Amino acid sequence: MDKYILSIDQGTTSTRAILFNQAGDVAGISQREFTQYYPQPGWVEHDPNEIWETTKAVIEDAIQKMGLDAAQVAAIGLTNQRETTVLWDKNTGEPVYPAIVWQSRQSADICEEWKRNGLEPVIKQKTGLVIDAYFSSSKIKWILDHVQGVREKAEKGDVLFGTIDSWLIWKLTQGKVHATDYTNASRTMLFNIHTLQWDEELLQLFQIPKTILPSVHASSEIYGYTSIVGDKVPVASAIGDQQAALFGQTCFQPGEVKNTYGTGCFLLMNTGEKIVESKNGLLSTIAWGLGGRVKYALEGSIFVAGAAIQWLRDGLKLIETAPESEALAQAVSSTEGVYFVPAFVGLGAPYWDMEAKGAIFGLTRGTTKEHLTRAALESLAYQTKDVVDAMQEDAGIHLASLKVDGGAISNQFLMQFQADLIQTKVEKPAVKETTALGTAYLAGLAVGFWKTKEQILANHTVEREFTPAMEKERADQLYEGWCASVRSTMGWKP
Ligand SMILES: Nc1ncnc2c1ncn2[C@@H]1O[C@H](COP(=O)(O)OP(=O)(O)O)[C@@H](O)[C@H]1O
Numbered sequence: 001m002d003k004y005i006l007s008i009d010q011g012t013t014s015t016r017a018i019l020f021n022q023a024g025d026v027a028g029i030s031q032r033e034f035t036q037y038y039p040q041p042g043w044v045e046h047d048p049n050e051i052w053e054t055t056k057a058v059i060e061d062a063i064q065k066m067g068l069d070a071a072q073v074a075a076i077g078l079t080n081q082r083e084t085t086v087l088w089d090k091n092t093g094e095p096v097y098p099a100i101v102w103q104s105r106q107s108a109d110i111c112e113e114w115k116r117n118g119l120e121p122v123i124k125q126k127t128g129l130v131i132d133a134y135f136s137s138s139k140i141k142w143i144l145d146h147v148q149g150v151r152e153k154a155e156k157g158d159v160l161f162g163t164i165d166s167w168l169i170w171k172l173t174q175g176k177v178h179a180t181d182y183t184n185a186s187r188t189m190l191f192n193i194h195t196l197q198w199d200e201e202l203l204q205l206f207q208i209p210k211t212i213l214p215s216v217h218a219s220s221e222i223y224g225y226t227s228i229v230g231d232k233v234p235v236a237s238a239i240g241d242q243q244a245a246l247f248g249q250t251c252f253q254p255g256e257v258k259n260t261y262g263t264g265c266f267l268l269m270n271t272g273e274k275i276v277e278s279k280n281g282l283l284s285t286i287a288w289g290l291g292g293r294v295k296y297a298l299e300g301s302i303f304v305a306g307a308a309i310q311w312l313r314d315g316l317k318l319i320e321t322a323p324e325s326e327a328l329a330q331a332v333s334s335t336e337g338v339y340f341v342p343a344f345v346g347l348g349a350p351y352w353d354m355e356a357k358g359a360i361f362g363l364t365r366g367t368t369k370e371h372l373t374r375a376a377l378e379s380l381a382y383q384t385k386d387v388v389d390a391m392q393e394d395a396g397i398h399l400a401s402l403k404v405d406g407g408a409i410s411n412q413f414l415m416q417f418q419a420d421l422i423q424t425k426v427e428k429p430a431v432k433e434t435t436a437l438g439t440a441y442l443a444g445l446a447v448g449f450w451k452t453k454e455q456i457l458a459n460h461t462v463e464r465e466f467t468p469a470m471e472k473e474r475a476d477q478l479y480e481g482w483c484a485s486v487r488s489t490m491g492w493k494p
């Protein structure tokens with residue numbers, strides 16, 4: 001009887017359940033989108049119960065489609081959109097407020113106050129992060145300060161906090177386990193990445209009670225058991241989605257890099273057992289905890305990437321589907337000087353500007369939807385170049401190639417433009433569900449489904465390479481226009 005690992009990939013816009021076989025190939029998949037709430041400009045929220053409902057639905061659907069028995073699921077692996085913050089009542093299991101999504105800016109004022117109070121150096125030193133509404137701590141404080149009665153309840157020990165991994169582990173184990181892994185903890189701005197403990201000083205400074213926090217574990221271990229597929233199945237991994245993609249791309253050696261093109265873009269470099277402090281606006285973060293050790297990474301986080309294409313589709317109604325953007329972009333030979341800076345929720349790495357706003361530059365009477373669409377796609381590549389350059393400088397290396405994954409890599413125009421712009425080979429893997437694959441590997445390692453990293457490395461194959469085809473001079477000239485456009489969006493106030 002064949003066995004599989006079932007990965008749950010709980011992303012920003014959809015939840016997926018994917019079954020992987022021993023070769024690391026996708027054997028079955030189910031996906032559901034869920035509702036995005038924008039209650040005020042710059043705010044983004046999700047319904048934690050809807051996230052749980054979609055999770056249950058995709059698990060059941062994936063298993064049914066393949067006609068599997070529970071006994072054929074060797075383990076469940078979990079990976080999730082990071083930083084997104086849920087607080088729930090420990091007794092009723094009900095969220096006390098919607099999930100505040102990583103992109104949401106409602107806690108920007110709290111961050112500004114922390115900056116004014118001079119907390120930046122201590123936070124950077126302890127957590128590897130910069131002060132920004134992106135991370136969980138200001139979101140937690142916002143809920144404690146703004147939702148009536150929650151702070152009192154939390155101080156009595158009746159409220160629990162979790163990033164989405166903790167929320168799903170708690171649901172999967174029917175309220176028995178309140179836990180997270182090192183990678184998710186490292187995105188809260190409450191976790192000391194040196195001591196691998198919740199940081200008492202930061203908790204005090206932020207006025208967050210320690211009782212709400214989950215216990216922190218390796219990314220590959222049995223967290224508990226679930227009866228969701230009809231029998232006791234181990235939940236054997238938890239890891240933030242970007243770190244999962246790094247593992248799924250088999251970036252096991254220091255210096256190896258991947259970039260994931262989803263709602264946002266996230267470029268991570270394995271830095272091994274060393275915490276590399278960035279001088280160029282990147283984050284130091286935990287890559288994974290495995291085999292009693294923790295590995296670190298440098299990260300460039302870009303807030304809006306594929307979401308810019310979604311905006312063309314849903315906001316402007318310029319296109320009907322995301323894949324359509326490819327033919328439109330290729331229908332013109334350039335944007336003719338149009339630049340689109342999608343700073344819809346401020347700018348992340350390497351700029352870290354909570355005030356920046358999105359803008360389109362260089363419009364003329366001759367600008368068409370083809371130019372706009374091309375400029376939107378090019379913005380993914382320009383933002384990636386910003387962080388590639390920062391990373392090369394921080395790490396003192398020149399990338400030999402860039403491993404890519406995520407929904408938008410099916411766009412060949414984008415992949416070629418990326419290779420042209422960074423003048424570096426871009427490698428697309430055969431298995432595109434790298435995030436889910438990463439957590440499948442970690443769950444599989446925890447239960448002996450895979451025994452060694454070498455076995456996993458043998459599974460990795462590259463499907464296609466994009467090599468630079470543009471003159472460096474031209475690429476540099478285009479990039480200069482981008483840099484000027486970004487500068488104009490920063491700190492923008494009408
Ligand atoms: N062919 C395409 N061209 C450009 N963007 C695309 C294409 N297909 C999907 N996308 C974008 O990729 C994103 C979905 O990728 P995915 O990895 O599923 O994201 P997430 O995990 O963040 O929900 C969407 O923002 C979508 O606009």
Ligand SMILES: O=P(O)(O)OC[C@H](O)CO
Binds near residue numbers: 012081264
């Ligand atoms: O769900 P994704 O793929 O957009 O990833 C979101 C990131 O984890 C946010 O830090």
